[in-house]
Amino acid sequence: MRPIFALSLAAVLILPLPAAAQPTPWAHPGEEAIDPYAVDDANAGAAPMAEDAVFEALGGVQGVSRIIDDLVDRSVRDPRLEEIFKPTDLARLRRTLKEQVCFILGGPCAYSGRDMAAAHKDLGITTAEFNALVENLQGAMDDAGVPFRAQNRLLARLAPMKGDVVER
Amino acid sequence: MLTGGVSSVEGAGGGGLAPWAMITGYGSQGQVGANAHATVVDLPDYQFRSGGIALGVQDRLELSYARQTFDTGPTGARLGLGEGFTFRQDVLGAKLRVFGDAVYDQDRWTPQVAIGAQWKSNNQPGVIAAIGGRDHEGVDYYVAATKILLDQSVLLNGTVRATRANQGGLLGFGGDRNDDYSLQFEGSAGVLLTKRLLVGAEYRTKPDNLGFAREDDWFDLFAAYAVNKNLSITAAYADLGDIATFEDQRGLYLSIQAGF
């Protein structure tokens, strides 16, 4: 089948389906429905690194995936943060966070999540909570054996997002 | 953990010898942080001690108090002051963060900048007058700029101080050689080796107001270690130069700091 034909066939097959079952660029199957928004790598909030030294130090796509899973696991059972994450669609959070970190480290990923201001709007996150999350990320990277200097290079990209994440 | 610095000998949050722009404590927005410190510098002919507390309010304002003790020990007799003669100085400090954030502003070069003042009062007006000092009380004013380059794991600080103090005020303020304020520079540079360990160096220029003895710049090499979030220890090799005609005052600087 030629690609053009395959695409239009897919369009015919998909279009009549109910909205919820549709794979959209902004939400994947198995995640809760979310209002549409424009997908753009710029939503990641930081430009990707030019070289992949830090990406490799975190262990590539697999390593980033494990570190983010660990970060989310730590944060949902962290007494300082658990309340905030109670209503969160964790499947989506894990997926978009992995995309975001992989993208920022110059890995082979695109970011499909919302921008940081939109994602954290009305959550009322404090500086202390921001620092707690960073601490959990440091803990996850420590356990994954990521050298301190490489950790700091990632944190240097995330730190300026405080302005968009913290509201109080 | 050490990105907020430790307690300087004058009580303000910073390096060992110079105040930094950071506001002491874990006082992030809406919170108050406090810490206490005790420091000893053991020199060949003297012992310097400092103890104090500092309060940080909303990561904006820092208030500090330090009591400094300059113990001449056996050297006191040779200076004609009597064995164990001790200068004491109280230092009240206030520091205001003006703009910038040394830790979070990693997407721009601008440092965190703070202005501060230190009110100093020495308990030996008689001796200070006898050695040519003009006052036993004085005020220092400073501007401090601090930047953490997280991408390099490096911390830099530069402080400009307007002062009349002789040996930080331990030998009074103003003197027979010069009685005016002068601008002095204090620089610190450090490398974060781990979450807990910061090593670096500091340099502090000083006025030379007194005719009876030359005053030198101060220099140190330090290692600050965070035992945990509430406790840190700083060890340094400090070179305080000549002090009151006694040359080459170099020794071990040890400081312990507890934060709440």
Ligand code: HEM
């Ligand atoms: C630099 C730091 C941070 C980064 C890079 C980050 C990244 C993200 C990403 C990628 C998303 C998903 C966006 C989407 O759904 O389209 C998200 C959502 C979320 N984040 Fe963060 N985050 C940061 C800090 C924090 C902090 C400090 C907290 C709370 C303590 C927090 C709590 C949440 C919550 C609760 C959601 C889900 C919001 C919702 O589903 O409506 N985040 N964050």
